[in-house]
Amino acid sequence: MRIFVHELRNQQRMFWRNRESAVFVFIFPPLLFLLLGAVYSDRIEGFRAADVLIVGLVGYGCANTALAGLAITLVIRREAGILKRIRATPLPATTYLTSVLGSTLIVFVLQMLLTIALGVVLYGAKGPENPLGMVAAALLGVACFAGLGFGATALIRSAEGSSAVVNLIVLPMAFLSGSFGPTRRYPDVLQWLADVLPLTYLIDLMNDIYLRGGSFVDHPKEIAIVAAWGLVGVAIAWRRFGWEPRER
Amino acid sequence: MSAAALEVRDLRKSYGANEAVAGISFRIEPGEVFGLLGPNGAGKTTTVEILEGYRKRDSGDVTVLGVDPELGGRALRERIGVVLQSSELPATLTVREVHRMFAGYYAHPRDVDEVIGLVGLEEKADARVKTLSGGQKRRLDLGLALVGDPELLFLDEPTTGFDPAARRTAWELVRALRGLGKTILLTTHYLDEAQQLADRVAVIRDGRIVKQGSPAQLIGIAPRVAIRYHEDGRDVVIETDEPTRVLAELTGVAAAAGRELESLEVVRPSLEDVYLDLIDNGSGNESP
Numbered sequence: 330m331r332i333f334v335h336e337l338r339n340q341q342r343m344f345w346r347n348r349e350s351a352v353f354v355f356i357f358p359p360l361l362f363l364l365l366g367a368v369y370s371d372r373i374e375g376f377r378a379a380d381v382l383i384v385g386l387v388g389y390g391c392a393n394t395a396l397a398g399l400a401i402t403l404v405i406r407r408e409a410g411i412l413k414r415i416r417a418t419p420l421p422a423t424t425y426l427t428s429v430l431g432s433t434l435i436v437f438v439l440q441m442l443l444t445i446a447l448g449v450v451l452y453g454a455k456g457p458e459n460p461l462g463m464v465a466a467a468l469l470g471v472a473c474f475a476g477l478g479f480g481a482t483a484l485i486r487s488a489e490g491s492s493a494v495v496n497l498i499v500l501p502m503a504f505l506s507g508s509f510g511p512t513r514r515y516p517d518v519l520q521w522l523a524d525v526l527p528l529t530y531l532i533d534l535m536n537d538i539y540l541r542g543g544s545f546v547d548h549p550k551e552i553a554i555v556a557a558w559g560l561v562g563v564a565i566a567w568r569r570f571g572w573e574p575r576e577r
Numbered sequence: 578m579s580a581a582a583l584e585v586r587d588l589r590k591s592y593g594a595n596e597a598v599a600g601i602s603f604r605i606e607p608g609e610v611f612g613l614l615g616p617n618g619a620g621k622t623t624t625v626e627i628l629e630g631y632r633k634r635d636s637g638d639v640t641v642l643g644v645d646p647e648l649g650g651r652a653l654r655e656r657i658g659v660v661l662q663s664s665e666l667p668a669t670l671t672v673r674e675v676h677r678m679f680a681g682y683y684a685h686p687r688d689v690d691e692v693i694g695l696v697g698l699e700e701k702a703d704a705r706v707k708t709l710s711g712g713q714k715r716r717l718d719l720g721l722a723l724v725g726d727p728e729l730l731f732l733d734e735p736t737t738g739f740d741p742a743a744r745r746t747a748w749e750l751v752r753a754l755r756g757l758g759k760t761i762l763l764t765t766h767y768l769d770e771a772q773q774l775a776d777r778v779a780v781i782r783d784g785r786i787v788k789q790g791s792p793a794q795l796i797g798i799a800p801r802v803a804i805r806y807h808e809d810g811r812d813v814v815i816e817t818d819e820p821t822r823v824l825a826e827l828t829g830v831a832a833a834a835g836r837e838l839e840s841l842e843v844v845r846p847s848l849e850d851v852y853l854d855l856i857d858n859g860s861g862n863e864s865p
Contacts, residue, residue: 332681332682335678335682336681339678339681342670342674343667343669343670409665410661411665411666413661414661414666414721415682417629417630417654417659417661418683419652419654419655419683419684419725421651573631
C-alpha cells in the first residue's frame, strides 16, 4: 500500500508536469464543452442544452482520458525504455499498472467536476440529479476505457503513431455515440455503428442518472455492455502487453 | 571456495536460427569488477539481460547472488542495480525527484542526496531530466542503479557515445563504486575501458568466450612484433618473436648489398591489435 501511494504520487506528478498530456487529456474535453455550450443555447430533447452537453463531453472525456491518454502515455514510456527500466526494480508490475489506473481515475474525476462546474457557472446547467450514481458511472467508464487503453497499448507499435491511432478510434466513437450533440437524425448506418460502441451505452447510462436522476443499478444491460468492452481490452493486454520497446 | 556473486555455466540462447549466446561460462567473485568485452552483436547484452531477469535462457545454469534470475522476482531485484544500454527517464521530473521515485521502490534505499553526490549531479539535483546532457543522463542512470543500495551492479555499455572526458569521469565513478565493495558486471566494446576498470575480462565473440583473464594476462598473449619496410614498390611485413635477430639479418643483407630499406619500422602490437586479433581469429565468415 505504501508503495502504491508512492507510485500514485509519481504518476500524478508526471501527468501534470507534462504539458502535452495535461492540455490534451485534461483541458481538451472541457474546452470542447465551452465551445459547444456557446452554440447550443436552447433545450435538447426537453433538457437544458448545457446539461445534455455536460453528459456528452464527460463521456468523451472518459474515453479521451482513460483510453487515448493512457495508451499514448504508456506507449511513449514503453518505447523510451522507461517501462523496461522500471521492471528491473522491485516495484511489482501490478502495483505499477494499478497506480496508472488510479492516476487516470483522479484526472478524469477532476475533469468531470470541472466540466460540470463550468456548465453550472457559465451556461446555467442544473448539475447531476443523482451525483452518487454519476460517481458509479464514472468508475465503470474509467474501468472500461482503461481496459481498452491497456489493450490499445499492447497493439500500438510506435510512439509516433500512438496519438493518431487512438484519436482515430476515440473521436469518431465520441461523434457516433452522441458526445457532441444528439444523434437521432444520423443516418441508419451510423446509428447501427453507434449501437455497438461502449461510449453509446455509457452516455445512455449517464443521461438517465444525470438528467432524470435514474439509479445506476437499474441499467444492467448498459453496465454489461460497457464492462464487456473493458474485458475485451484487458484480454488483449493480457496476451500482448509488453514492457520492452517494440521498435529497437 | 566462497560463494560466487554470479555464476554462469554453459549458457545458451537462440533467436530463431541465430544462436546469440552459444555456451558461455564465467564466474564473478564478490567485490570483483568483471568485464564482458566484445564487438556489437557478440552476445553481451543478451547475456546480461538473461542475468537481469529480462530473458529466459534456452539452457545452462545461472545463479545471480545465489538465485536463478528467472525465479528471483522482487527479492532479487531488491539486491541488483541495472544500467540498461539505452533507456530514458521521465523527462519532466527533476534529478532529485527521479531518485526519490526509484528509492521508493526499494525496502532499504540509500539516502537520495548522498547518491546524487556520489554520481556528481549535486548541481543538477533540481534540474529536469530533459535539460541534462548525454553524460549527465548516464550518471543519472548510474545513480538510479545505486539508489536501492544493491550488492551487484549490471552496467551495459555505460560509456558508449561519451566524449573522452566524460568517459574518464565515468571511469572514476565505477572505481568509486568498486571502492564501496560492489560487485560489478560491465559490458563494453572499448578495450581500454575493460583494461582500466575490470579485475578480470572475458572477450566474447559470436556468442562464445574466446579468452578470459586479467587485463595483464590478455596483453601477455600479445602476438609477435612486426617488421615492415618497402621494397620494389611493395610493402613487406615480417612477423617474428625474435625481432632483434631478424632485424640484424635483414639490415645486414641490405647494407652489404648497399640497399636502403625504405620506410623501415618495427611495430609492437597495441592492445587494440591483440583484441582485434582475438575477435577476428577463426571467425572466417566475417571476411568478404
